[in-house]
Amino acid sequence: MFSQHIKTGWQALEVYRHPKAIVLLFLGFSAGLPLMLLFSSLSFWLREADVSRATIGFFSWIGLAYSIKWIWSPLVDKLPLPILRPLLGRRRSWLLLSQAGIVTGLVGMAFTDPAQNLERMALLAVLVAFCSATQDIVIDAYRIDTAEQKLQAALAATYMTGYRIAMIVAGAGALVVAGFAAGDQTGYVPQAWMVAYLTMAALMGIGIVTTLIISEPAKPTAPPVLEQRAINWMANNAHLPTPVVKLAGWIYGSLICPFADFILRYRWQALLLLVLIGTYRISDIVLGIMANPFYVDLGFTKQEVAAVSKVYGVIMTLAGAGLGGVLATRFGIMRMLFAGALLSALTNLLFAAMTYAGHDILWLTAVISLDNLSGGIATSAFIAWLSSLTNVNYSATQYALFSSMMLLFPKFLAGFSGVAVDSIGYPQFFIMTALLGVPVLVLVWLASKYMNSKTD
Template sequence: MAIERSSHPWLAALGVYLEPRVARMLLLGFSSGLPLLLTLGTLSFWLREAGVDRTTIGFLSWVALAYGLKWAWAPLVDRLHLPWLTRRLGRRRGWLLASQLAVVAGLMGMAFSDPATHLERLVVFALLTAFASATQDIAIDAFRIESAPPQQQGAMAAAYQAGYRLAVILASAGALWIAARFDASETTYEAWPWTIAYLAMAGFMAVGMVTVLFSAEPRVTVPRETLEREARVSARLHGSGRLPKGLADLLAWGYSAVVSPFLDFLLRYRWQALLILALIATYRISDVVMGVMANPFYVDMGYTKDEVAAVSKVYGVIMTIVGAAIGGVLSLRFGVMRILFLGALLSAATNLLFAWLSTQGHNLPGLVFAVSADNLSAGIASAAFVAYLSGLTNVAYSATQYALFSSVMLLLPKFLAGFSGLAVDRFGYESFFVATALIGLPVLLLVWLAARSERQRAAFAPLPPQSKVR
């Protein structure tokens, strides 16, 4: 009987995943992860197969900068009401459905835009898809935080990540598999297999849309303290007589929603904020810059869609999940900063495997080995990096500050990745992959400096009350 009673808490804990609001996050995570690779990796495979040169493919990766700039319009998603949709669905669900409809429109536009003949039109629809997808991510984060108490946020996040990873597999391996099934020949290019694949992906967005329609709107209002602060700022601006009331209210809202979270971070870390932002901006630089050329590399090396789908898009994602699990355990055992250093070192070093692979021609076992090591190290690095970013946020501004950090993480790497095709055309794949490993080395110095700075802050921080008693 004692054994049976002791098992009850575990059964109760696992039961949280059967709750409707947690299950909904699995489906919303799927909706969030689906558009990402359709504007990045899968798209680059399509572009290369259509004969688009590598330099152009590299520059087109700048479409993903929409994800790095989402902090700029996150306050609008947080506070702005949409005509009709907000009244019928609520703030969060209204923005979710609007962004999902925009993703569907973008994917359908991409489906009917052959890059061999209408590249400019394809780029426009890819930008629409990326912008709408980033907006959906903002709305989902807010929906998740507001839909459950703090003790259930771990389960909500886990369900979201599971759905997200499933969608990544579908948008990469699934899209390639669909295109391959309708492709009469791997040696000649036809656009219509890709049209079918992208239309199918647009159809899968119905998962998220139906979830939104059958979900409850979170019953959360803007905190009274926030409204009072905005009122005080507006009164000062309007009381001077130099600004009309409407403009004063708008500026006060902007200060509360945009300026305050960033100012809080700078005041807490002062000069160390520059070091932290430099680390965030460069930590994933090796992976991101190399990643843009991965699919063109597979095409140029003669790997088929099925081979890439199986090894890189399915097996690789599984290895990333395994790496993330390992990284989480190691971070708990040895500390976040040590594993942050290890992740940066492995991420840079594994790029050298692709430099070696570029000299082997069509080598399927070599591809499996390189992808395994690369994705495993990426998972370890990601787990430590997410833990590091989470530790930097102030709980009073967690959503906005985390959006800022995750955006800064992408801006510089994505900008440099735009020149990756130019670098490959000029120097070749081997030299390019070696260079992507070398640019990751300064990150190791930044991690060491950030760890030392963190130790200094801890040493001079006042002891908590319970420690003083001891």
């Protein structure tokens, strides 16, 4: 019996050797790199440049680009890019364009000193966020289009692995490069951050090379029922001016159908699912903006943060993502969704305890490790669940809606995190973020009951 369990465990792990899983590893790296450079590393840079905590909190609103990406996701789903589309295909053309925009924005940020020109830094960060959000739209659609449902949990796990490796590189790597470039100079050295961000811009080449190598996923041949209505309407109104007919048909097929399809499939329960999507990661996101300023205020150095939070902690996230993928395959996505939400809320309480421990490396290591392990489990289960909700005919638009909903309210609320810390202090703030996870557990339970009844 024991040997049979071992054999089953190895068979479950074999899924990670699938070529599509390996591709998602590199695309995950490309997705994770700009995110860390917009939030974690940038918040450290801004704090060193003597930017106030409140302003750093407001800077997190740049991340709202990820929350409203559903607005332009229909263009990514349906609009062909001239020149690039014939050469690369529907998904890869948008992927290459967004990656080029990220590189451009990061280079611009490298040559900007936030202590001298904070407004320019904000605009360039918005450019990177917009292009990064667009890249996310395409990668998510590629993942859903290229593999069947049974592979989605494994693809989500390898995507998260690549994503977290990028977090090591863009988090710890950026801090280490900046520290090395500063040399013996003490205090704030803007030239050191310039070197760090130029290095990160060059590393986006990994994503660009992957885009050029991978094959374009097959496009569904038969139009969905809802789009067939648009085709019939266009045929019945051919007497109208051709540009008007084509525009009306495109708007219906690209903008209305993806959202109508979701509502028709889930009806009134769609509201329950959207509320759960919009609040599932609220505990982590609200806390995350203040994590680096918290480390700075406790007296941790860049090297200490890099060694623990940006390397060892991220490695624990990789373990959590891999574990979450295997457990979701074995025990079901909804159970792991509940477990991930519970663990994410509980680990936030450890940050509150850490405020009393002060500058203690052992405490930092334990707290970050447990927090990132639970985050990896939660995220891999969450990505797999979101993928299961999409229709392959509208994969880019629908998944963009879901992932945007995931970030919209939490990111808005996180913008006030600096103000909250200044008002009530770190311990009470961390306890508050843990309590935000309690309603999420109820929503997961309700959604699980609905999903189970739908499959019966």
